[in-house]
Amino acid sequence: MELFGTAHLLALLVGAVFGLLCIVFRRRGCVWPVALLALLNLSAYGFNQWVYESFDFEIPLDNLLPFHLCDVAALLAGFALITKKPLIRELCFCWGLAGTLQALITPNLPYPFPHPIFFTFFTHHGVVVITALFLPLAEGWRPRPGTFPRLLLWNQVYFISVMAVNWAADTNFGFLMEKPDGATILDHLGPWPSYLIWLQLIAAAFIALFLLPFSKRINVWRFR
Numbered sequence: 001m002e003l004f005g006t007a008h009l010l011a012l013l014v015g016a017v018f019g020l021l022c023i024v025f026r027r028r029g030c031v032w033p034v035a036l037l038a039l040l041n042l043s044a045y046g047f048n049q050w051v052y053e054s055f056d057f058e059i060p061l062d063n064l065l066p067f068h069l070c071d072v073a074a075l076l077a078g079f080a081l082i083t084k085k086p087l088i089r090e091l092c093f094c095w096g097l098a099g100t101l102q103a104l105i106t107p108n109l110p111y112p113f114p115h116p117i118f119f120t121f122f123t124h125h126g127v128v129v130i131t132a133l134f135l136p137l138a139e140g141w142r143p144r145p146g147t148f149p150r151l152l153l154w155n156q157v158y159f160i161s162v163m164a165v166n167w168a169a170d171t172n173f174g175f176l177m178e179k180p181d182g183a184t185i186l187d188h189l190g191p192w193p194s195y196l197i198w199l200q201l202i203a204a205a206f207i208a209l210f211l212l213p214f215s216k217r218i219n220v221w222r223f224r
Helices: 006-027 032-054 069-083 086-105 116-138 147-169 194-214
Strands: none
Touching (some): 006 032, 006 116, 032 069, 069 086, 086 147, 086 194, 147 194
C-alpha cells in the first residue's frame, strides 16, 4: 500500500466521517453508536482471522494470537463502552490515541486497496481511535487523578508481558523484537534494542500530550 496515497487518505477520511457521525448522534441521545462501536471493536480480531482463513493465507503466530497492542486496544475499547470501568476507559483512550493512531498514520500493511485485508485493517484500527475520541466527546468520560503514572505502569506491564511471550514463542508482538517491514516512526529510532527505550519515551510523551486538555481540572500527573 502506498503511504499517504489516495486509498490511504480516503480510508482515513471515511473513518473520520464515520467517527464524527457516531459522536454527533450519540450527543443527540442515540444508543446505536455505542452498540455499533462495541460490536466492531470486539469482533475486529475474529473478523481478521476469518478473512485470513477465507483466502487461504498462512497465518503466522504473530497474527494468530491477539497480543499486538492494537489487538489489545480493540478489546479494551469494546469493554470500555460496555462496562464503563474507569481503568479500561483510561487504557482505551491513551493506548488508542498514543498507539493505534500511529498505526493508522503509518500502517504496516502490504495489501493495497481493494484487498479485503485493507478493509479489515482500517476498520480494526479506525474503530479503536474513534472509540478513544468517542469516550470524552460523546460519553462525557474524564480521566481520574493519577492517570498518567498509572498508564506508565500499565505500559510496563504490557511491555514485559509481551517481551516474555516473544522470547518464549519466537514472535514479534508489539514489534518489540524487530521493526516492521513498512515505513514507521521506528525507522528513525535507531537499531534494536535501543529503539525500545525511545519507543517507551515517545509513548509516555504522547500519553502526556493527550491527557493535557484534562489537566487543568484534574490532576492526572500524580497518584492519589
